[in-house]
Amino acid sequence: MDSLRTPDDRFADLPGYPFAPHYADIPDGDGGSLRVHHIDEGDADAPVVLLLHGEPSWSYLYRHMVPVLVGAGLRAVAPDLVGFGRSDKPTKRSDYTYARHVAWLTAHVFDAMKLQDITLVGQDWGGLIGLRLVAARPDRFARVVAANTFLPTGDRNLGDAFFAWRRFSQEVPELPVGRIVNGGCTTDLDAAVVAAYDAPFPDESYKEGARQFPTLVPASADDPESQPNRDAWESLRRFDKPFLCAFGDSDPITKGADRPLRELIPGAAGQPHTTIEGAGHFLQEDRGPHLAQVIADFVRSPS
Helix, strand or coil: CCCHHHHHHHHCCCCCCCCCCCEEEECCCCEEEEEEEEEEEECCCCCCEECCCCCCHHHHCCCCCCCHCCCCCCCCHHHHHCCCCCCCCECCCCHCCHHHHHHCCCCCCCCCCCCCCCEEECHHHHHHHHHHHHHHHHHEEEEEEEEECCCCCCCCCCHHHHHHHHHHHHHHHCHHHHHHHHHHCCCCCCCCHHHHHHHHCCCHHHHHHHHHHHHHHHCCCCCCHHHHHHHHEEEEECCCCCCEEEEEEECCCCCCCCHHHHHHHHCCCCCEEEEEECCCHEEEEHHHHHHHHHHHHHHHCCC
16 A cells, blocks of 8 residues: 655644654555554543544644643544545545444554554544444443444435535545635634644645545445445444533534433433534534543543
8 A cells, every 4th residue: 555654744734733653553454554643632641642633634733732631631632544644645435434444543542652542533534433343342432422423324314414515525626634624613813723623635636535435434334344334333332431522512514413322322311411502513622621521531430
């Protein structure tokens, strides 16, 4: 599998992102390997919070939250998914599948990092992939925070907002990553922050993963990942560890997606689910410190 690696100088002096890079090598699923990146801040023996980004962001999305979590005595781990951030970027769109993303993240956080007793925080694709890991290995997780995410099976219409986004992502000549993140926020990001979201992608050849992600969401009942997601739901219907929904109030893509999570997952019963006011799709940008405090309180609360 051929891949690209974003030059390190693209990540120099990004605003609000002083974190040292950490890397692991994982199987690419095609006989080779990929180098993947993660932030790892806080005491190595502290409870671990796994912060998973989605499309088309990277671990930079969590820069406002990491200091709050570490200050609360937690270990904050924020990977860059394959194709994003400082992680390697396979060059063919066909290299990226939902199943491979699940396998890549499994290899990264379970096999290479050997994380245990994880508090998962999944937003956007961070939830679509992260919840598959929870379903497959519930023993590795202590609790879950779902933030503006869902686990679609293709059995229900995903809504006009999703299909408009998917159409745009496939038709626009140049994928404007930073502008997409800015457009998914209720706040207006500084130009330097928008540029930081563009940093992993020197040109369009680095964006094959970002281009492919919207097409991988199961939107029909016969999607290749529809049945695996149905199977994952069967596991999640037995997940009785604490499960919290923290959704923004201004995200048209995932509005209402918290309802099945709260109603069908046993661990969600009786939890202090919250709607974060003034937060769009990228609630980490709009209300990051607030979301981080919600997570810290959830970790520290009696189970």
